Amino acid sequence: MKKTDSQHSQTQIGMTAFNVTDAGHSVEVISGHREESLNRRGFLNRLSLASLTAAIGAEIVFADKMPTGLIPAAFAQGSEPLSIPGKDGLSIFNNRPMVAETPAHLLDDEVTPAKHLFVRNNGLSPAPELLDPSKWTLEIAGESCAEPVTLTLKELKEKFEHHTLQMVLECAGNGRSEFNPPATGNQWTTGGVGCPKWTGVRLRDVLQFAGIKSDAVYIGYYGADLHLSGDIKKSSISRGVPIKKALEDESLLVFAMNSEDIPVENGAPLRLIFGGWAASTSGKWVNKIVIRDREHDGEKMTGHSYRMPRYPVAPGTKVPTEDMVIIETMPVKSLITFPKSGIAHPVGETMAVRGHAWTGNGDVRELHVSLDFGMTWQKADLRPASNRYAWQHWSAELTLPKKGYYEIWARAQDSQGRSQPMVLPGWNPEGYLNNTCHRIAIQGV
Numbered sequence: 001m002k003k004t005d006s007q008h009s010q011t012q013i014g015m016t017a018f019n020v021t022d023a024g025h026s027v028e029v030i031s032g033h034r035e036e037s038l039n040r041r042g043f044l045n046r047l048s049l050a051s052l053t054a055a056i057g058a059e060i061v062f063a064d065k066m067p068t069g070l071i072p073a074a075f076a077q078g079s080e081p082l083s084i085p086g087k088d089g090l091s092i093f094n095n096r097p098m099v100a101e102t103p104a105h106l107l108d109d110e111v112t113p114a115k116h117l118f119v120r121n122n123g124l125s126p127a128p129e130l131l132d133p134s135k136w137t138l139e140i141a142g143e144s145c146a147e148p149v150t151l152t153l154k155e156l157k158e159k160f161e162h163h164t165l166q167m168v169l170e171c172a173g174n175g176r177s178e179f180n181p182p183a184t185g186n187q188w189t190t191g192g193v194g195c196p197k198w199t200g201v202r203l204r205d206v207l208q209f210a211g212i213k214s215d216a217v218y219i220g221y222y223g224a225d226l227h228l229s230g231d232i233k234k235s236s237i238s239r240g241v242p243i244k245k246a247l248e249d250e251s252l253l254v255f256a257m258n259s260e261d262i263p264v265e266n267g268a269p270l271r272l273i274f275g276g277w278a279a280s281t282s283g284k285w286v287n288k289i290v291i292r293d294r295e296h297d298g299e300k301m302t303g304h305s306y307r308m309p310r311y312p313v314a315p316g317t318k319v320p321t322e323d324m325v326i327i328e329t330m331p332v333k334s335l336i337t338f339p340k341s342g343i344a345h346p347v348g349e350t351m352a353v354r355g356h357a358w359t360g361n362g363d364v365r366e367l368h369v370s371l372d373f374g375m376t377w378q379k380a381d382l383r384p385a386s387n388r389y390a391w392q393h394w395s396a397e398l399t400l401p402k403k404g405y406y407e408i409w410a411r412a413q414d415s416q417g418r419s420q421p422m423v424l425p426g427w428n429p430e431g432y433l434n435n436t437c438h439r440i441a442i443q444g445v
């Protein structure tokens with residue numbers, strides 16, 4: 001690279017291009033304008049300023065004085081300017097609130113490691129000093145709670161039996177980026193899902209300890225995260241489940257993930273996990289649970305949030321709020337986690353292909369793969385789940401007949417007879433529940 005003047009040559013040291021994903025579009029923040037703008041000492045254009053501001057999480061006060069191409073010192077330490085402590089290889093949509101998904105090939109482990117579990121925050125995660133497990137308490141209250149009680153985390157661990165279960169956590173918006181017309185919100189591709197092993201106590205045991213009145217119909221959670229506005233009286237999200245789901249064997253209040261502390265961004269030191277249901281019900285940093293005598297009406301339980309139209313609608317339809325119903329279980333779905341999309345493979349040589357399949361209701365019965373855009377399908381080996389609500393591993397062997405471009409498609413069918421669609425499932429205003437077949441690209445060489 002040629003030096004243009006001595007002052008700016010300094011800013012080139014360690015200069016690396018990086019992408020901030022903004023509403024699904026990858027924005028080249030630095031590299032694109034480098035040469036040109038250094039020559040004419042250009043200023044930040046509005047797009048890169050917005051992305052930089054989002055990435056830093058604060059207004060850049062003297063933005064109008066900032067040379068294009070200058071990497072903010074806040075990012076100077078590494079080549080990965082946007083990162084989440086403890087996470088590795090995730091694509092970051094946003095950092096206020098923090099939202100990041102996992103590329104499919106990084107979900108290859110049978111049990112998702114902490115570093116590869118996605119993050120979906122609606123507000124600002126609590127400061128780590130507020131997450132001291134020795135000071136954590138959980139309050140159980142609400143109209144339908146017979147004897148409201150506050151338990152310390154220690155009491156919770158001592159009083160109730162521990163259970164460890166591997167369970168899928170999937171954001172209802174996973175796959176949203178494919179809908180057209182597009183829905184607003186995080187433009188998830190396929191990575192808003194993971195399946196770690198969770199350890200905790202049954203929510204049922206805790207609710208029964210506090211007494212469930214006969215008129216109880218729902219539970220709601222509150223977490224310690226802050227609303228984006230910083231207003232401490234507001235919740236960023238406060239959702240819940242019907243009492244029947246809350247009392248299921250697998251509905252857990254967990255304090256460990258993969259036998260370690262839960263990562264801060266995933267809800268340490270205490271969170272809920274409701275197997276098979278939209279992950280928005282699985283409250284993080286939980287410090288209060290209410291037993292309600294009506295459907296819980298906390299933040300993001302009402303309006304269009306986490307709801308689908310009661311009936312199929314044409315793309316782009318404005319659906320009245322009273323026709324939107326709460327999402328409960330997640331649909332049947334699968335991922336191809338090996339090989340990585342885009343690789344080249346020698347013609348005529350066996351190619352190992354594998355991934356996971358899951359469903360919110362029952363289990364996955366069959367998994368088929370196709371190499372010819374769905375014309376013919378080959379049955380994969382499919383293993384049973386380690387427990388209800390865990391994903392199931394599948395594997396197959398394919399051979400590329402000749403040189404050229406291929407796609408591998410995977411399609412799961414569950415015990416209810418439901419299959420993944422090969423085209424997009426029903427369009428809906430908020431872009432939820434896209435369970436279309438996963439496709440990856442392969443080059444035969």
Ligand SMILES: Nc1nc2c(c(=O)[nH]1)N[C@H]1C(S)=C(S)[C@@H](COP(=O)(O)O)O[C@H]1N2
Pocket residue numbers: 117118119120121122123169170171172222223224225236237265266267279280281282283284285286
């Ligand atoms: N307190 C709290 N709980 C929360 C959220 C949140 O923002 N705050 N996000 C919900 C949503 S929408 C999802 S998809 C999951 C994400 O869990 P993860 O960040 O551990 O992957 O947490 C849910 N629980």
Ligand SMILES: [Mo]
Pocket residue numbers: 120170171172173279280
């Ligand atoms: Mo979500």
